[in-house]
Amino acid sequence: GEDVEQSLFLSVREGDSSVINCTYTDSSSTYLYWYKQEPGAGLQLLTYIFSNMDMKQDQRLTVLLNKKDKHLSLRIADTQTGDSAIYFCAETRRRDAGNMLTFGGGTRLMVKP
């Protein structure tokens, strides 16, 4: 959706860090999420962050949230070939009665051996 934007493509070498960026426009965001989609598969929740937090770390994943700039990033440390997938950021917004997820267009991560 146009409310959440991501770059289309990112290529990294195995062992490097990957940083996937996302910007959103709605100031009523409550939670922000990162999902992973492998080819032919569904959406797997990787992590989420509450909108009043700045950072969340979970093993190789670090989420940074800059609420002033409405910018969210996902850093994957020591990226592996198995991390190759499409990564979606998504938000839920206070103004949406159903708390549905609004997704970005996805970033395709390619990890080269």
Place this chain on the structure above:
Amino acid sequence: DSGVTQTPKHLITATGQRVTLRCSPRSGDLSVYWYQQSLDQGLQFLIQYYNGEERAKGNILERFSAQQFPDLHSELNLSSLELGDSALYFCASSAAPGNGYTFGSGTRLTVV
């Protein structure tokens, strides 16, 4: 296995036909969300049900309808199908916001 079950996994049908997609939410989750994923539109929210009641509507066409039954499973009905309806249809369930939304593996619909 995410706990959200969608059937069928694949569906091929002709233009003008009607199909029903089924979703069983994760045990204990009262909310069901339907999403459409297509190459040109990305992931679009269609409709949400909570404990049997429609809660929110997104970009759902009038040819599409859904319902949630007393056992909490949900069905998405797509009628007068067009080529452009070919997409992956995902169902997700949640207990409450902030807990994350669990997605099923999707139904791939191909309209020929």
